[in-house]
Amino acid sequence: MEKKYIFPKDFLWGGALAANQCEGAWDEDGKGMSVADCSTYKPKVDPKDYKGQHGITSEDIENAMNSDDIYLYGKRHGNDFYHRYKEDIGLCGEMGFKVLRVSIQWTRIYPNGIEENPNEAGLAFYEDMFAEMRKQGIEPLVTLHHYEMPLFLSNEFDGWYKKEVIDLFIKFCKTVFTRYKGLVKYWLTFNEIDSVFRHPFTTIGIVNDRYPEDKLEEIIYQSVHNQFVASSLATKYLREIIPGAQMGCMLTRTLTYPENCNPKNMMLALKVNRENFFYADVQTFGEYPQHILNYWKKNNIQIEMSEEEKEILKNYTVDFVSFSYYMTMVASIDAGKREKVSGNLTAGVKNPYLDTTEWNWQIDPMGLQYSLIEMYDRYRKPLFIVENGIGNRDTVETDGSIIDDYRIDYFRDHIKAIGDAIDEGVEVMGYTPWGCIDLVSMSTCQMSKRYGFVYVDVDDEGHGSYERRKKKSFHWYQQVIATNGVDLD
Ligand code: BGP
Numbered sequence: 503m504e505k506k507y508i509f510p511k512d513f514l515w516g517g518a519l520a521a522n523q524c525e526g527a528w529d530e531d532g533k534g535m536s537v538a539d540c541s542t543y544k545p546k547v548d549p550k551d552y553k554g555q556h557g558i559t560s561e562d563i564e565n566a567m568n569s570d571d572i573y574l575y576g577k578r579h580g581n582d583f584y585h586r587y588k589e590d591i592g593l594c595g596e597m598g599f600k601v602l603r604v605s606i607q608w609t610r611i612y613p614n615g616i617e618e619n620p621n622e623a624g625l626a627f628y629e630d631m632f633a634e635m636r637k638q639g640i641e642p643l644v645t646l647h648h649y650e651m652p653l654f655l656s657n658e659f660d661g662w663y664k665k666e667v668i669d670l671f672i673k674f675c676k677t678v679f680t681r682y683k684g685l686v687k688y689w690l691t692f693n694e695i696d697s698v699f700r701h702p703f704t705t706i707g708i709v710n711d712r713y714p715e716d717k718l719e720e721i722i723y724q725s726v727h728n729q730f731v732a733s734s735l736a737t738k739y740l741r742e743i744i745p746g747a748q749m750g751c752m753l754t755r756t757l758t759y760p761e762n763c764n765p766k767n768m769m770l771a772l773k774v775n776r777e778n779f780f781y782a783d784v785q786t787f788g789e790y791p792q793h794i795l796n797y798w799k800k801n802n803i804q805i806e807m808s809e810e811e812k813e814i815l816k817n818y819t820v821d822f823v824s825f826s827y828y829m830t831m832v833a834s835i836d837a838g839k840r841e842k843v844s845g846n847l848t849a850g851v852k853n854p855y856l857d858t859t860e861w862n863w864q865i866d867p868m869g870l871q872y873s874l875i876e877m878y879d880r881y882r883k884p885l886f887i888v889e890n891g892i893g894n895r896d897t898v899e900t901d902g903s904i905i906d907d908y909r910i911d912y913f914r915d916h917i918k919a920i921g922d923a924i925d926e927g928v929e930v931m932g933y934t935p936w937g938c939i940d941l942v943s944m945s946t947c948q949m950s951k952r953y954g955f956v957y958v959d960v961d962d963e964g965h966g967s968y969e970r971r972k973k974k975s976f977h978w979y980q981q982v983i984a985t986n987g988v989d990l991d
Pocket residue numbers: 520523693694826846889893936942943944945946951
């Protein structure tokens with residue numbers, strides 16, 4: 503007898519998008535250039551070619567600033583959500599979404615981040631978008647910083663390294679909290695705040711070749727510390743401006759298994775997982791774990807952290823913990839001798855028990871159940887899965903249908919894992935599968951790495967009709983939501 507899952511009656515079923523990967527209109531209606539507008543199309547990144555921090559150089563940025571090409575720079579066209587958001591929100595409403603995760607581009611509100619007054623066209627755009635969602639009975643879940651900081655701040659303020667950026671970000675937050683009060687109650691601060699070492703340019707605006715190699719680690723830790731302070735201050739002002747609103751942190755949960763029962767592998771996996779958790783620890787417990795402070799001392803990393811900042815961290819912790827989940831990884835003391843797999847802009851040892859996607863990401867539904875149980879035990883706060891999904895090629899058949907059974911199988915197994923975690927007593931607020939409408943891949947700027955329930959007719963070079971088509975998974979997910987997770991077949 504197939505197990506029937508009982509999801510909470512107010513479970514927030516939905517989907518997730520990010521402005522820089524879907525809106526397009528990169529220079530319209532007063533928007534300033536963001537770090538995302540410098541990302542170029544690159545075919546999938548193979549583990550052997552992996553360059554660590556996403557490898558962008560000052561020359562790349564110079565070229566981007568001098569180019570108005572929207573095809574080489576895939577995030578400049580996105581899936582044209584900026585002009586099609588009413589249709590897309592209608593499709594989400596048709597699926598029965600309770601929530602839709604989007605982000606607000608800082609550069610639509612303050613083009614360079616330093617302007618005295620906000621850009622009214624930007625404010626009006628998001629106000630209409632949120633109103634459209636509410637018309638469809640959809641709650642907006644809004645990310646304030648999803649790899650979208652003003653390029654000007656990266657160039658003139660060393661990204662998040664300079665503390666002035668905290669105040670500029672808080673000005674942006676206060677503006678949008680005030681304008682969207684009554685429209686938005688669920689907020690996230692920094693998307694995958696733990697990814698600052700994996701790709702420092704898109705997360706904190708740091709371009710490696712601008713700084714001495716031996717100072718980079720300290721610069722990145724200082725930058726993410728400034729983001730922790732900004733996250734706590736944003737939480738403080740959210741509670742003042744929109745009483746009852748909820749603030750979440752957002753982590754890439756990359757569950758890492760030891761390769762075997764060798765205690766050395768167990769210890770290695772413990773440290774890799776603890777390094778991942780550190781970012782949510784600070785935003786949930788309001789203080790740094792001692793192992794990080796010890797690491798800084800041992801490695802002579804000097805972080806400017808005032809007593810006032812420590813108070814702010816302590817007093818304004820998050821209401822819930824959100825995270826993205828795509829895969830699991832494996833740690834081995836013999837990694838050098840093992841076959842490699844890709845990860846989300848990382849690389850790891852292959853797990854012989856797991857299949858991988860075409861982009862070499864390991865598929866592990868059980869790992870989601872494990873992550874939910876472990877994180878709930880650790881944080882004792884409601885959890886929200888704000889990204890999950892499988893990026894793969896989809897084919898439009900001659901009759902126009904798109905049979906993405908593999909995606910249905912992926913989501914069915916991961917939704918069952920959530921149901922099993924809820925049975926274990928885990929409090930899960932909701933589930934917003936990533937890229938619910940096909941959009942531009944963050945790591946490769948490809949459209950062909952498709953995540954959506956809705957297909958968008960545009961290719962990796964940005965050419966196509968941009969028309970939307972419902973995939974088979976659209977109808978399947980519609981039924982899942984209509985039965986609150988009971989009908990998963
Ligand atoms: C996460 C980002 C998302 C999304 C996702 C999929 O890191 O938060 O923006 O891009 O990864 O990754 P990709 O688009 O590279 O396939």
